[in-house]
Amino acid sequence: MARGSMGAGSRRGRGRGTAGREESALNGLEVELDQLLEEHREGMVVRTGLRCRHGLYPVLACSWSDTDVGRRFLACSQVEEPCDFKYWIDQKFDGRAKRVIEELVFMNQSLTELYVHSARQWDELFVSRQKARETICELSETIREQRSCIVILLCFTAVIAGGLWLVL
Ligand SMILES: [Zn+2]
Structure with a gap:
């Protein structure tokens, strides 16, 4: 979809008669938008002539889906019940750029899956x-106990042997 699919951003009918005035107004709006976009980040309210169906100033957003990844747009600022206002700032990608973006999106998904898988493996290794540490502690305790028993048994045997030697 071309830039300005809705609202004051529409470019349809430009170039003749009153459209010339409309175009200069749009150019003014775009200059204003460009200045604001330089200063603002995603999620910030953009105060231009554009308003959503609620009559509110829109917020700057960035698409993260499919081939629209990286395309900026203005959207309704309402979180719970947003209207369908959407004003694309960046042109739709096509040709080589579109293919590169698709590949990058695929790579990003693969890396995310790899990260999740690695994180799960790390958790399992940690457990x-x-x-293993608990088992080593238990074994050490068992060895210590058995060593004590052997010492007691040796002492007992020595006492019995000494007693027998005295009797004989
Ligand atoms: Zn709205």
Whole structure:
């Protein structure tokens, strides 16, 4: 869709008669928009002549879906019940740019999946390590107890042997 699909951004009918005045107004609006976009970031309210169906100033947004990734647009500022106002700031990508964006989106999804998978593996490794440590602690405790038993048994045997030697 071409820039300015709705509202004051529409370019249809420009170039003749009163359209000339409309065009200069649009150019003025675009200059104003460009200045604001330089200063504003995503989510910021853009105070130009454009208003959504609620009559509110729109907010700057950026598309993150499919081939529209990276395209900026103005949208309704209402979070709970937004209207359908949408004013595209950037042209739709086509040709080589579109293919590159599709590949980048695919790569981004692959990297996200890889990250999630790695994070899950890391969590599992961490749990295994904790269990191994607990097992080592239990084994150490068991060895310590058995060593004490052996010492007691040796002492007991020595006492019995000494007693027997005295009797004989
Ligand atoms: Zn709205």
